[in-house]
Amino acid sequence: MSGMKIRGRAWKFGDDVNTDLIIPGKYLELTDPREMARHAMEGVDPAFSERIGSGDIIVAGRNFGLGSSREHAPLALKHAGAGAVVAESFARIFYRNAINIGLPAIECRGVAAAVDEGDTLEIDPASGSVENISKGTRLVSTPLPGFMVDVLSEGGLAPYLRRHIEEWLR
């Protein structure tokens, strides 16, 4: 899984960033992820979707993604360009949804204090390594379970199941 390393600039957010902040309810009528992407993080920073670059990394505090089951939230982030989300902790539905759509979600204690906005990070979801290239520091989180690494490396649960559905049904 060494091919799954993600390198990008950090965008920092605080604790309890909920799904209404990530994408407000009025956009739930959208079904095209590219349209959702235009409203990524709109509740916190309406210009965010224009500022984030491809492969950039969202760094947040505790309980990221609490609230709704809307998959619009990780989809908006992914299609706005986010390469990964690293947080002190995640709300469970957001966490599942992120992995399921192929957006690496890494739970990493201490990351909020170890990273400043704009730092360049390199993340390896398979080993749990979160390296701050700008500061020359490295944190190690709990590696993702093998099943989730497999799902991520195939681009999400849909492409994964397309290949492995018979095995899944056994």
Added chain:
Amino acid sequence: MTISEKILARASGREEVQAGEIVKARVDVAMMPDLTAILSFNAMREMGRDHVWDRHRVVLVLDHVSPASTLNAARVHREARRIAEEQRIEHFYDVNAGVCHQVLAEKGHVKPGTLVVGADSHTCTHGALGAFATGVGSTDMGAVLATGRIWLKVPETIRVAVDGTLSGHVTPKDVVLHVIGEVGADGATYDAVEFSGGTIEAMSTSGRMTLCNMAVEMGAKTGIVEPDEETLAYLRGRAEGPLEAVRNDADAEFKEVRPFDVGGLEPQVACPDTVDNVKPVSRVEGTPVDQVFIGSCTNGRMEDLEAAAAVLRGRHVHPDVRLLVVPASREVYMDAMNAGLLRVFAEAGGLVCNPSCGACFGGHIGILAPGEAGLATSNRNFRGRQGSPEAEVYLASPATAAASAVEGVITDPRGLR
């Protein structure tokens, strides 16, 4: 084993499972509301399947933007109707049915001991009927539609043990807000929260639904109540076939037991912008409100409307306040009409709106402007939840909501003149 472990053991074809294990479980009921359904069916197709695994186990409810208030919503509904027909979905409810969780329960789709997944985070409501019920995203739902299966980590259970008799105008909503204030918005992440104790045993199914509905606001995977005679009485005439109450084994292991004595509890209010920012009403009394919303899957049932009507009968809504009353379903709407409650709300100056999720999540029906404050009986008060990010949302019980609508400021219903 706990109730959750027993249900997940059965669903995964095992004699026994333990908290922490990952199981692949067979789903009994898969429910989708309008706004997540299209993505779910798209995911199913991406997985290489053109048809749902079992059209009798899929429930589709058009409820979040009902009737459609924008062109996009109208397109989503048109597509959902097309899919329902194409897939021959047996249980399709159009915009006249009501909020999905209320419809799911009252139409008998949920039975004790079953595994229910829904593409809406408040699916945990159905733990009130002794099911293991949890909210999932559209891709997980797509996998369920394609295969009837889902992977789940068996949760540990936090037992919330509630004792004491609730005094007048203090309701299940006040109990659950108090619990969330103590446990915190991420205090039960990944866990099941079981509500038990004398207060719960004496509580109606409607009240238990209010409790379980808000389990997700503590991060929980589900809320659950041990099914009892009350549960079976609620389900008789609704659910078909045999009903089996799955209960905890005597030696079930809990992560934690948290006792609460609610005998002297006063009405509670969750203040902006987090659901765990809970205060007794006496600490926020006098805060002005522009809009009061009574309804939702949390508090839009007959018992809730009766509590609000008891306060509003013979009184008037304050001239500076818009009162929106949204019965949770067509059945509730009809019952409230037959009981004369809708007349009470209309005479008091309230607006009785059609069953929908709109007012709860800022979709439609009563959007808040910048600088306004709303008080709602629903389940989330996040910034921007009910309209402008510069509006504030308070959460409270139907009785507190009604009293606040009369006074124009947050008001303890027990002290209303």
